[in-house]
Amino acid sequence: MRVVFAGTPDVALPSLRAVAESSHELVGVVTRPDARTGRGRRLAASPVAEAAAMLGIPVLKPEHPRDPEFQEALRELAPDVCPVVAYGALLPQSALDIPVHGWVNLHFSLLPAWRGAAPVQRSIWAGDDVTGATTFRIVKDLDAGPVFGVMTETIRPTDTAGDLLARLAEGGAGLLVATLDGIADGSLESQPQPADGVSLAPKITVDDARVDWAQPAAAIDRQVRACTPAPGAWTTYDGERLKLGPLSPVDGQLPAGELVAGKNAVVVGTGTAAMRLGDVQPVGKRPMPAADWARGAHLSGGEVLG
Structure with missing residues (x-):
């Protein structure tokens, strides 16, 4: 053809x-x-x-x-x-x-x-x-x-x-x-779609991609992965936007949005289990491991995202 x-x-x-x-x-x-x-x-x-x-x-x-x-x-x-x-x-x-x-x-x-x-x-x-x-x-x-x-x-x-x-x-x-x-x-003929099972997939906006840390960890995980690479999931820290890469689960709980920074990892609280931050991207900078960002931001404990 x-x-x-x-x-x-x-x-x-x-x-x-x-x-x-x-x-x-x-x-x-x-x-x-x-x-x-x-x-x-x-x-x-x-x-x-x-x-x-x-x-x-x-x-x-x-x-x-x-x-x-x-x-x-x-x-x-x-x-x-x-x-x-x-x-x-x-x-x-x-x-x-x-x-x-x-x-x-x-x-x-x-x-x-x-x-x-x-x-x-x-x-x-x-x-x-x-x-x-x-x-x-x-x-x-x-x-x-x-x-x-x-x-x-x-x-x-x-x-x-x-x-x-x-x-x-x-x-x-x-x-x-x-x-x-x-x-x-001529071996293929189209067939009508079934009337049941219809769901809609509108474009995800930047506002949609903002993370609510009070949501369950599993829901946040899906949201961040769904928004990667575009439009990019994000939160705020100290009044500025912080773009988020995929997170991973950890044991324990923290208040929603609260940060705990260690030498090699940064953990954040959600509505259920805590999660480890992956790469993050502050405004005007390149993506970086969360631990590197935490050192530059001089986190001392008790800081909150969102």
């Missing part, structure tokens, strides 16, 4: 490479426009745009996929199907209607669970044991289209959102190509 791939961030790269190496003809790539990035705020192409350029594939960067110029360019490419991984813009019906077999999305959850922008983060935060990836045909309603295929992945006790997403991106690339193969040879 003639394929136009749509995606933007690093997580889409395994699928882009898999499609490029498949038996299908990759004739174009759609991605978000160049954006300002870094401290210098320089204009930079998306990871998918850079990878497509290295592959010698034509790249379309519409401000919005409803733009008539973009839709005309897409028609000229004459795609049979448009696979999508984390493109980042809503597709109007006029764009959805262009490829013969529609737009096929790789979504990182077991639909209908966790429809939305942050399925991996929400799955970890909720304490799910298993998640996965789903390929489905995009329709107007959010992540509600008929399903082609699924893969499952166990959520490990120490997984961050970044860890889990990396595994799903690699495994999902194979699922996406297998889905395209099945569409091409």
Whole structure:
């Protein structure tokens, strides 16, 4: 089949490479426009745009996929199907209607669970044991289209959102190509999603990522891992924000938020058991082990986070 791939961030790269190496003809790539990035705020192409350029594939960067110029360019490419991984813009019906077999999305959850922008983060935060990836045909309603295929992945006790997403991106690339193969040879038909089991996964905001130390240790652990690497869980110390890496359990209890600093470890109280801080990042500084931060902050005992 003639394929136009749509995606933007690093997580889409395994699928882009898999499609490029498949038996299908990759004739174009759609991605978000160049954006300002870094401290210098320089204009930079998306990871998918850079990878497509290295592959010698034509790249379309519409401000919005409803733009008539973009839709005309897409028609000229004459795609049979448009696979999508984390493109980042809503597709109007006029764009959805262009490829013969529609737009096929790789979504990182077991639909209908966790429809939305942050399925991996929400799955970890909720304490799910298993998640996965789903390929489905995009329709107007959010992540509600008929399903082609699924893969499952166990959520490990120490997984961050970044860890889990990396595994799903690699495994999902194979699922996406297998889905395209099945569409091409007519062996695969999409099936409606069940009406039961729908849950939503809205984007996690910076405010959502603030830790409440009165919560149980297990809930804080899931929150911090779900928010790593982005947007980053955080708390405050001495009136300033302190970004938090994953924590680990320890024996004993402390009042919620209270710190005890030793030579090689810093322990904080929660609503249940105490926890050991991992890396922390004060404002304007690089991430560092909590014990190094504690020495620089001259903790003397009894200090409180949050």
